[in-house]
Amino acid sequence: MKDYRILIIGASGLVGGNCLHYLQFQEGFEVAGTYFSFAAEGLYFYDTLNPGNKDNFDIDSFKPTHILHAGALTHVDYCETHPEESELKTVHSTRNILKLADKFGSRIIYISTDYVFDGKSGPYDEKAEVNPISVYARHKLEAEMLVRNQSGDNLVLRVTNVYGDEIRNKNFVARLIEMGQNHEKAILNLPVDQFATPVNALDIAKALHLLIKDNKSGVYNIASTDYLNRVQLAQKVLNRFPINDVIINAKETSELNQSAPRPLQGGLKSLKFLSDYPYFYFSSVDEYLYSKNL
Ligand SMILES: NC(=O)c1ccc[n+]([C@@H]2O[C@H](COP(=O)([O-])OP(=O)(O)OC[C@H]3O[C@@H](n4cnc5c(N)ncnc54)[C@H](OP(=O)(O)O)[C@@H]3O)[C@@H](O)[C@H]2O)c1
Structure with a gap:
Protein backbone atom coordinates (compact mmCIF):
# COMPACT_ATOMS: atom_id res chain seq x y z
CA MET A 1 0.00 0.00 0.00
CA ASP A 165 -6.43 21.49 -19.96
CA GLU A 166 -9.64 19.68 -19.06
CA ILE A 167 -11.93 17.06 -20.58
CA ARG A 168 -14.85 19.42 -21.19
CA ASN A 169 -12.88 22.57 -22.08
CA LYS A 170 -15.30 24.62 -19.96
CA ASN A 171 -12.85 27.09 -18.51
CA PHE A 172 -12.74 30.52 -20.08
CA VAL A 173 -9.32 30.25 -21.73
CA ALA A 174 -9.78 26.68 -23.04
CA ARG A 175 -13.27 27.54 -24.29
CA LEU A 176 -11.99 30.56 -26.23
CA ILE A 177 -9.26 28.46 -27.84
CA GLU A 178 -11.89 25.87 -28.77
CA MET A 179 -14.11 28.55 -30.29
CA GLY A 180 -11.15 29.56 -32.45
CA GLN A 181 -10.53 25.96 -33.48
CA ASN A 182 -14.17 25.51 -34.48
CA HIS A 183 -14.41 28.94 -36.16
CA GLU A 184 -17.42 29.72 -33.95
CA LYS A 185 -18.84 33.19 -34.43
CA ALA A 186 -19.57 35.04 -31.19
CA ILE A 187 -19.78 38.47 -29.63
CA LEU A 188 -18.64 38.29 -26.00
CA ASN A 189 -19.60 41.00 -23.51
CA LEU A 190 -16.85 40.84 -20.90
CA PRO A 191 -16.26 42.83 -17.72
CA VAL A 192 -13.35 45.24 -17.85
CA ASP A 193 -13.55 45.86 -14.10
CA GLN A 194 -13.36 42.31 -12.61
CA PHE A 195 -9.73 41.62 -11.74
CA ALA A 196 -8.23 38.36 -10.49
CA THR A 197 -5.04 36.29 -10.52
CA PRO A 198 -5.46 33.47 -13.08
CA ASP A 226 -0.71 37.66 -13.50
CA TYR A 227 -3.31 40.25 -12.42
CA LEU A 228 -5.86 40.58 -15.20
CA ASN A 229 -9.46 41.50 -15.91
CA ARG A 230 -11.60 39.31 -18.18
CA VAL A 231 -11.05 41.51 -21.24
CA GLN A 232 -7.28 41.37 -20.82
CA LEU A 233 -7.46 37.60 -20.38
CA ALA A 234 -9.48 37.23 -23.59
CA GLN A 235 -7.12 39.57 -25.44
CA LYS A 236 -4.18 37.36 -24.53
CA VAL A 237 -5.90 34.42 -26.23
CA LEU A 238 -6.91 36.47 -29.28
CA ASN A 239 -3.40 37.93 -29.60
CA ARG A 240 -1.90 34.46 -29.52
CA PHE A 241 -4.26 32.88 -32.06
CA PRO A 242 -5.90 34.28 -35.17
CA ILE A 243 -9.45 34.01 -33.83
CA ASN A 244 -11.28 36.37 -36.13
CA ASP A 245 -14.84 35.22 -35.52
CA VAL A 246 -14.94 36.19 -31.83
CA ILE A 247 -15.52 39.85 -31.04
CA ILE A 248 -14.86 41.19 -27.55
CA ASN A 249 -17.03 43.98 -26.13
CA ALA A 250 -15.58 45.54 -22.99
CA LYS A 251 -18.33 46.33 -20.48
CA GLU A 252 -18.68 47.50 -16.89
CA THR A 253 -20.00 44.78 -14.56
CA SER A 254 -23.05 46.98 -13.89
CA GLU A 255 -23.98 46.68 -17.59
CA LEU A 256 -23.87 42.86 -17.67
CA ASN A 257 -26.95 41.99 -15.58
CA GLN A 258 -25.20 39.03 -13.97
CA SER A 259 -27.44 37.42 -11.33
CA ALA A 260 -24.70 37.26 -8.71
CA PRO A 261 -22.65 40.23 -7.53
CA ARG A 262 -18.93 39.84 -8.27
CA PRO A 263 -15.83 40.87 -6.31
CA LEU A 264 -14.26 43.46 -8.62
CA GLN A 265 -10.78 43.92 -7.22
N1 LIG B 1 -12.43 27.24 -11.70
C1 LIG B 1 -12.21 28.31 -10.95
O1 LIG B 1 -11.86 29.38 -11.47
C2 LIG B 1 -12.34 28.23 -9.45
C3 LIG B 1 -12.06 29.38 -8.72
C4 LIG B 1 -12.16 29.32 -7.34
C5 LIG B 1 -12.51 28.15 -6.69
N2 LIG B 1 -12.81 27.06 -7.43
C6 LIG B 1 -13.22 25.85 -6.70
O2 LIG B 1 -12.44 24.77 -7.11
C7 LIG B 1 -13.20 23.57 -7.06
C8 LIG B 1 -13.10 22.87 -8.40
O3 LIG B 1 -13.61 23.74 -9.39
P1 LIG B 1 -13.46 23.44 -10.93
O4 LIG B 1 -13.07 24.66 -11.60
O5 LIG B 1 -12.64 22.22 -11.12
O6 LIG B 1 -14.98 23.19 -11.26
P2 LIG B 1 -15.66 22.24 -12.32
O7 LIG B 1 -14.74 21.99 -13.45
O8 LIG B 1 -17.00 22.84 -12.52
O9 LIG B 1 -15.81 20.89 -11.50
C9 LIG B 1 -16.65 20.80 -10.41
C10 LIG B 1 -16.61 19.38 -9.94
O10 LIG B 1 -17.50 19.26 -8.84
C11 LIG B 1 -18.23 18.07 -9.01
N3 LIG B 1 -19.45 18.20 -8.22
C12 LIG B 1 -20.51 19.00 -8.40
N4 LIG B 1 -21.39 18.83 -7.42
C13 LIG B 1 -20.88 17.89 -6.61
C14 LIG B 1 -21.31 17.26 -5.44
N5 LIG B 1 -22.48 17.55 -4.85
N6 LIG B 1 -20.52 16.33 -4.89
C15 LIG B 1 -19.36 16.01 -5.44
N7 LIG B 1 -18.87 16.57 -6.53
C16 LIG B 1 -19.64 17.50 -7.11
C17 LIG B 1 -18.44 17.97 -10.50
O11 LIG B 1 -18.77 16.65 -10.86
P3 LIG B 1 -19.61 16.30 -12.18
O12 LIG B 1 -19.18 17.28 -13.23
O13 LIG B 1 -19.23 14.89 -12.46
O14 LIG B 1 -21.05 16.47 -11.81
C18 LIG B 1 -17.06 18.38 -11.00
O15 LIG B 1 -16.18 17.28 -10.96
C19 LIG B 1 -14.64 23.98 -6.72
O16 LIG B 1 -14.83 23.76 -5.34
C20 LIG B 1 -14.67 25.47 -7.00
O17 LIG B 1 -15.56 26.15 -6.15
C21 LIG B 1 -12.70 27.06 -8.80
Whole structure:
Protein backbone atom coordinates (compact mmCIF):
# COMPACT_ATOMS: atom_id res chain seq x y z
CA MET A 1 0.00 0.00 0.00
CA LYS A 2 1.35 3.45 -0.96
CA ASP A 3 2.03 6.12 1.72
CA TYR A 4 -0.32 8.69 0.19
CA ARG A 5 -3.71 7.40 -0.93
CA ILE A 6 -5.59 10.39 -2.29
CA LEU A 7 -9.32 10.22 -2.95
CA ILE A 8 -10.31 13.06 -5.28
CA ILE A 9 -13.94 14.18 -5.16
CA GLY A 10 -14.67 16.23 -8.30
CA ALA A 11 -12.07 14.56 -10.51
CA SER A 12 -14.30 15.14 -13.56
CA GLY A 13 -13.69 18.89 -13.14
CA LEU A 14 -10.85 21.23 -14.01
CA VAL A 15 -8.98 21.31 -10.69
CA GLY A 16 -9.72 17.74 -9.60
CA GLY A 17 -8.86 16.39 -13.06
CA ASN A 18 -5.47 18.09 -13.16
CA CYS A 19 -4.67 16.92 -9.63
CA LEU A 20 -5.58 13.36 -10.60
CA HIS A 21 -3.39 13.40 -13.70
CA TYR A 22 -0.41 14.90 -11.90
CA LEU A 23 -0.51 13.13 -8.53
CA GLN A 24 -1.01 9.63 -9.95
CA PHE A 25 2.54 9.72 -11.38
CA GLN A 26 4.23 10.92 -8.19
CA GLU A 27 6.28 8.47 -6.16
CA GLY A 28 4.44 7.05 -3.16
CA PHE A 29 1.05 8.26 -4.40
CA GLU A 30 -2.00 6.19 -5.23
CA VAL A 31 -4.98 8.19 -6.50
CA ALA A 32 -8.66 7.44 -7.09
CA GLY A 33 -10.88 10.07 -8.71
CA THR A 34 -14.65 10.30 -8.51
CA TYR A 35 -17.30 12.01 -10.60
CA PHE A 36 -20.77 13.15 -9.63
CA SER A 37 -22.77 13.49 -12.88
CA PHE A 38 -20.16 13.47 -15.67
CA ALA A 39 -18.87 9.93 -16.15
CA ALA A 40 -15.36 10.18 -17.56
CA GLU A 41 -12.99 7.33 -18.35
CA GLY A 42 -11.02 6.04 -15.38
CA LEU A 43 -13.22 7.74 -12.78
CA TYR A 44 -15.51 6.14 -10.21
CA PHE A 45 -19.03 7.24 -9.32
CA TYR A 46 -19.47 8.71 -5.87
CA ASP A 47 -22.63 10.45 -4.72
CA THR A 48 -21.63 12.85 -1.97
CA LEU A 49 -25.30 13.53 -1.25
CA ASN A 50 -26.07 9.85 -0.65
CA PRO A 51 -23.12 8.05 0.96
CA GLY A 52 -25.29 4.90 1.20
CA ASN A 53 -25.79 4.65 -2.59
CA LYS A 54 -24.93 1.05 -3.50
CA ASP A 55 -23.18 2.18 -6.71
CA ASN A 56 -20.71 4.35 -4.82
CA PHE A 57 -16.97 3.79 -5.16
CA ASP A 58 -15.71 1.36 -2.51
CA ILE A 59 -13.90 3.80 -0.25
CA ASP A 60 -13.59 1.19 2.50
CA SER A 61 -11.12 -0.77 0.37
CA PHE A 62 -9.22 2.32 -0.80
CA LYS A 63 -8.68 3.69 2.75
CA PRO A 64 -7.74 7.25 1.81
CA THR A 65 -5.05 9.04 3.80
CA HIS A 66 -6.25 12.30 2.18
CA ILE A 67 -9.53 13.40 0.61
CA LEU A 68 -9.17 16.20 -1.92
CA HIS A 69 -12.58 17.85 -2.07
CA ALA A 70 -12.71 19.70 -5.41
CA GLY A 71 -16.46 19.29 -5.90
CA ALA A 72 -19.01 22.09 -5.72
CA LEU A 73 -21.79 23.72 -7.70
CA THR A 74 -19.50 26.16 -9.47
CA HIS A 75 -21.86 28.18 -11.69
CA VAL A 76 -21.95 31.44 -9.73
CA ASP A 77 -25.05 32.97 -11.35
CA TYR A 78 -26.99 29.69 -11.20
CA CYS A 79 -26.20 29.41 -7.47
CA GLU A 80 -27.63 32.90 -6.92
CA THR A 81 -31.01 31.85 -8.29
CA HIS A 82 -30.89 28.27 -6.87
CA PRO A 83 -29.63 28.76 -3.29
CA GLU A 84 -31.04 25.45 -1.98
CA GLU A 85 -29.30 23.42 -4.65
CA SER A 86 -26.12 25.41 -4.03
CA GLU A 87 -26.31 24.66 -0.29
CA LEU A 88 -26.88 20.98 -0.97
CA LYS A 89 -24.09 20.51 -3.50
CA THR A 90 -21.49 22.73 -1.89
CA VAL A 91 -22.15 22.70 1.88
CA HIS A 92 -24.12 19.52 2.59
CA SER A 93 -21.79 17.47 0.36
CA THR A 94 -18.89 18.79 2.45
CA ARG A 95 -20.59 17.70 5.68
CA ASN A 96 -20.82 14.17 4.28
CA ILE A 97 -17.18 14.25 3.24
CA LEU A 98 -16.19 15.31 6.76
CA LYS A 99 -17.94 12.17 8.05
CA LEU A 100 -15.96 10.07 5.57
CA ALA A 101 -12.71 11.69 6.71
CA ASP A 102 -13.62 10.93 10.32
CA LYS A 103 -14.27 7.30 9.49
CA PHE A 104 -10.94 6.78 7.74
CA GLY A 105 -8.82 9.25 9.72
CA SER A 106 -8.13 11.07 6.45
CA ARG A 107 -6.97 14.66 6.15
CA ILE A 108 -9.14 16.87 3.99
CA ILE A 109 -7.85 19.24 1.34
CA TYR A 110 -10.54 21.73 0.38
CA ILE A 111 -10.46 23.91 -2.74
CA SER A 112 -11.75 27.36 -1.86
CA THR A 113 -11.90 30.70 -3.63
CA ASP A 114 -11.08 34.41 -3.56
CA TYR A 115 -14.87 34.92 -3.67
CA VAL A 116 -14.76 34.65 0.15
CA PHE A 117 -13.67 38.32 -0.13
CA ASP A 118 -15.80 41.26 -1.24
CA GLY A 119 -13.34 42.47 -3.88
CA LYS A 120 -12.85 45.95 -2.50
CA SER A 121 -9.11 45.65 -1.91
CA GLY A 122 -7.62 42.59 -3.62
CA PRO A 123 -5.39 40.83 -4.27
CA TYR A 124 -5.70 39.31 -0.80
CA ASP A 125 -3.37 37.40 1.51
CA GLU A 126 -4.52 34.54 3.76
CA LYS A 127 -5.10 36.81 6.76
CA ALA A 128 -7.42 39.29 5.04
CA GLU A 129 -10.94 39.60 6.43
CA VAL A 130 -13.57 37.58 4.56
CA ASN A 131 -16.86 39.09 3.41
CA PRO A 132 -18.65 36.97 0.76
CA ILE A 133 -21.16 38.86 -1.41
CA SER A 134 -23.00 36.09 -3.32
CA VAL A 135 -24.77 32.80 -2.58
CA TYR A 136 -21.94 30.79 -4.16
CA ALA A 137 -19.37 32.69 -2.10
CA ARG A 138 -21.27 32.30 1.18
CA HIS A 139 -21.62 28.55 0.61
CA LYS A 140 -17.96 28.16 -0.32
CA LEU A 141 -16.94 29.98 2.86
CA GLU A 142 -19.34 27.89 4.96
CA ALA A 143 -17.84 24.68 3.53
CA GLU A 144 -14.31 26.01 3.98
CA MET A 145 -15.02 26.80 7.64
CA LEU A 146 -16.51 23.34 8.25
CA VAL A 147 -13.27 21.81 6.96
CA ARG A 148 -11.04 24.17 8.97
CA ASN A 149 -13.02 23.70 12.18
CA GLN A 150 -13.07 19.93 11.93
CA SER A 151 -9.30 19.57 12.31
CA GLY A 152 -6.26 21.81 12.39
CA ASP A 153 -4.56 19.19 10.17
CA ASN A 154 -6.84 19.95 7.23
CA LEU A 155 -5.62 22.03 4.32
CA VAL A 156 -7.45 24.73 2.35
CA LEU A 157 -6.20 25.98 -1.00
CA ARG A 158 -7.78 29.22 -2.16
CA VAL A 159 -7.63 29.69 -5.93
CA THR A 160 -9.26 31.91 -8.54
CA ASN A 161 -9.68 32.18 -12.32
CA VAL A 162 -8.41 28.67 -12.93
CA TYR A 163 -7.60 27.71 -16.52
CA GLY A 164 -5.86 24.79 -18.22
CA ASP A 165 -6.43 21.49 -19.96
CA GLU A 166 -9.64 19.68 -19.06
CA ILE A 167 -11.93 17.06 -20.58
CA ARG A 168 -14.85 19.42 -21.19
CA ASN A 169 -12.88 22.57 -22.08
CA LYS A 170 -15.30 24.62 -19.96
CA ASN A 171 -12.85 27.09 -18.51
CA PHE A 172 -12.74 30.52 -20.08
CA VAL A 173 -9.32 30.25 -21.73
CA ALA A 174 -9.78 26.68 -23.04
CA ARG A 175 -13.27 27.54 -24.29
CA LEU A 176 -11.99 30.56 -26.23
CA ILE A 177 -9.26 28.46 -27.84
CA GLU A 178 -11.89 25.87 -28.77
CA MET A 179 -14.11 28.55 -30.29
CA GLY A 180 -11.15 29.56 -32.45
CA GLN A 181 -10.53 25.96 -33.48
CA ASN A 182 -14.17 25.51 -34.48
CA HIS A 183 -14.41 28.94 -36.16
CA GLU A 184 -17.42 29.72 -33.95
CA LYS A 185 -18.84 33.19 -34.43
CA ALA A 186 -19.57 35.04 -31.19
CA ILE A 187 -19.78 38.47 -29.63
CA LEU A 188 -18.64 38.29 -26.00
CA ASN A 189 -19.60 41.00 -23.51
CA LEU A 190 -16.85 40.84 -20.90
CA PRO A 191 -16.26 42.83 -17.72
CA VAL A 192 -13.35 45.24 -17.85
CA ASP A 193 -13.55 45.86 -14.10
CA GLN A 194 -13.36 42.31 -12.61
CA PHE A 195 -9.73 41.62 -11.74
CA ALA A 196 -8.23 38.36 -10.49
CA THR A 197 -5.04 36.29 -10.52
CA PRO A 198 -5.46 33.47 -13.08
CA VAL A 199 -3.73 30.21 -12.27
CA ASN A 200 -3.07 27.09 -14.31
CA ALA A 201 -4.80 24.05 -12.75
CA LEU A 202 -1.59 22.07 -13.31
CA ASP A 203 0.30 24.50 -11.05
CA ILE A 204 -2.34 23.89 -8.36
CA ALA A 205 -1.63 20.16 -8.64
CA LYS A 206 2.15 20.71 -8.41
CA ALA A 207 1.76 22.99 -5.39
CA LEU A 208 -0.57 20.50 -3.73
CA HIS A 209 1.94 17.68 -4.20
CA LEU A 210 4.54 19.63 -2.19
CA LEU A 211 2.06 20.63 0.51
CA ILE A 212 0.88 17.03 1.00
CA LYS A 213 4.42 15.64 1.16
CA ASP A 214 5.39 18.26 3.74
CA ASN A 215 2.27 17.67 5.86
CA LYS A 216 1.23 21.31 5.58
CA SER A 217 -2.08 22.45 7.01
CA GLY A 218 -4.15 25.62 7.22
CA VAL A 219 -4.98 28.07 4.44
CA TYR A 220 -2.73 28.64 1.42
CA ASN A 221 -3.40 30.95 -1.50
CA ILE A 222 -2.32 29.47 -4.82
CA ALA A 223 -2.06 32.12 -7.54
CA SER A 224 0.31 33.27 -10.25
CA THR A 225 1.57 36.84 -10.53
CA ASP A 226 -0.71 37.66 -13.50
CA TYR A 227 -3.31 40.25 -12.42
CA LEU A 228 -5.86 40.58 -15.20
CA ASN A 229 -9.46 41.50 -15.91
CA ARG A 230 -11.60 39.31 -18.18
CA VAL A 231 -11.05 41.51 -21.24
CA GLN A 232 -7.28 41.37 -20.82
CA LEU A 233 -7.46 37.60 -20.38
CA ALA A 234 -9.48 37.23 -23.59
CA GLN A 235 -7.12 39.57 -25.44
CA LYS A 236 -4.18 37.36 -24.53
CA VAL A 237 -5.90 34.42 -26.23
CA LEU A 238 -6.91 36.47 -29.28
CA ASN A 239 -3.40 37.93 -29.60
CA ARG A 240 -1.90 34.46 -29.52
CA PHE A 241 -4.26 32.88 -32.06
CA PRO A 242 -5.90 34.28 -35.17
CA ILE A 243 -9.45 34.01 -33.83
CA ASN A 244 -11.28 36.37 -36.13
CA ASP A 245 -14.84 35.22 -35.52
CA VAL A 246 -14.94 36.19 -31.83
CA ILE A 247 -15.52 39.85 -31.04
CA ILE A 248 -14.86 41.19 -27.55
CA ASN A 249 -17.03 43.98 -26.13
CA ALA A 250 -15.58 45.54 -22.99
CA LYS A 251 -18.33 46.33 -20.48
CA GLU A 252 -18.68 47.50 -16.89
CA THR A 253 -20.00 44.78 -14.56
CA SER A 254 -23.05 46.98 -13.89
CA GLU A 255 -23.98 46.68 -17.59
CA LEU A 256 -23.87 42.86 -17.67
CA ASN A 257 -26.95 41.99 -15.58
CA GLN A 258 -25.20 39.03 -13.97
CA SER A 259 -27.44 37.42 -11.33
CA ALA A 260 -24.70 37.26 -8.71
CA PRO A 261 -22.65 40.23 -7.53
CA ARG A 262 -18.93 39.84 -8.27
CA PRO A 263 -15.83 40.87 -6.31
CA LEU A 264 -14.26 43.46 -8.62
CA GLN A 265 -10.78 43.92 -7.22
CA GLY A 266 -10.33 40.24 -6.36
CA GLY A 267 -7.37 37.92 -6.69
CA LEU A 268 -4.91 36.31 -4.31
CA LYS A 269 -1.32 36.73 -3.18
CA SER A 270 0.75 33.54 -2.83
CA LEU A 271 3.46 35.00 -0.59
CA LYS A 272 2.88 32.42 2.16
CA PHE A 273 3.28 29.53 -0.27
CA LEU A 274 6.27 31.14 -1.97
CA SER A 275 8.04 31.80 1.28
CA ASP A 276 7.71 28.06 2.07
CA TYR A 277 8.68 27.12 -1.51
CA PRO A 278 10.86 29.93 -2.92
CA TYR A 279 11.88 27.86 -5.96
CA PHE A 280 8.31 27.08 -7.04
CA TYR A 281 7.57 28.64 -10.41
CA PHE A 282 3.99 29.75 -11.17
CA SER A 283 3.55 29.77 -14.93
CA SER A 284 1.78 32.63 -16.73
CA VAL A 285 -1.24 32.64 -19.03
CA ASP A 286 1.08 33.53 -21.93
CA GLU A 287 3.27 30.50 -21.27
CA TYR A 288 0.20 28.27 -21.37
CA LEU A 289 -1.01 29.86 -24.60
CA TYR A 290 2.39 29.61 -26.32
CA SER A 291 2.56 25.91 -25.45
CA LYS A 292 -0.56 25.35 -27.60
CA ASN A 293 -1.39 25.31 -31.28
CA LEU A 294 -4.77 25.89 -32.86
N1 LIG B 1 -12.43 27.24 -11.70
C1 LIG B 1 -12.21 28.31 -10.95
O1 LIG B 1 -11.86 29.38 -11.47
C2 LIG B 1 -12.34 28.23 -9.45
C3 LIG B 1 -12.06 29.38 -8.72
C4 LIG B 1 -12.16 29.32 -7.34
C5 LIG B 1 -12.51 28.15 -6.69
N2 LIG B 1 -12.81 27.06 -7.43
C6 LIG B 1 -13.22 25.85 -6.70
O2 LIG B 1 -12.44 24.77 -7.11
C7 LIG B 1 -13.20 23.57 -7.06
C8 LIG B 1 -13.10 22.87 -8.40
O3 LIG B 1 -13.61 23.74 -9.39
P1 LIG B 1 -13.46 23.44 -10.93
O4 LIG B 1 -13.07 24.66 -11.60
O5 LIG B 1 -12.64 22.22 -11.12
O6 LIG B 1 -14.98 23.19 -11.26
P2 LIG B 1 -15.66 22.24 -12.32
O7 LIG B 1 -14.74 21.99 -13.45
O8 LIG B 1 -17.00 22.84 -12.52
O9 LIG B 1 -15.81 20.89 -11.50
C9 LIG B 1 -16.65 20.80 -10.41
C10 LIG B 1 -16.61 19.38 -9.94
O10 LIG B 1 -17.50 19.26 -8.84
C11 LIG B 1 -18.23 18.07 -9.01
N3 LIG B 1 -19.45 18.20 -8.22
C12 LIG B 1 -20.51 19.00 -8.40
N4 LIG B 1 -21.39 18.83 -7.42
C13 LIG B 1 -20.88 17.89 -6.61
C14 LIG B 1 -21.31 17.26 -5.44
N5 LIG B 1 -22.48 17.55 -4.85
N6 LIG B 1 -20.52 16.33 -4.89
C15 LIG B 1 -19.36 16.01 -5.44
N7 LIG B 1 -18.87 16.57 -6.53
C16 LIG B 1 -19.64 17.50 -7.11
C17 LIG B 1 -18.44 17.97 -10.50
O11 LIG B 1 -18.77 16.65 -10.86
P3 LIG B 1 -19.61 16.30 -12.18
O12 LIG B 1 -19.18 17.28 -13.23
O13 LIG B 1 -19.23 14.89 -12.46
O14 LIG B 1 -21.05 16.47 -11.81
C18 LIG B 1 -17.06 18.38 -11.00
O15 LIG B 1 -16.18 17.28 -10.96
C19 LIG B 1 -14.64 23.98 -6.72
O16 LIG B 1 -14.83 23.76 -5.34
C20 LIG B 1 -14.67 25.47 -7.00
O17 LIG B 1 -15.56 26.15 -6.15
C21 LIG B 1 -12.70 27.06 -8.80
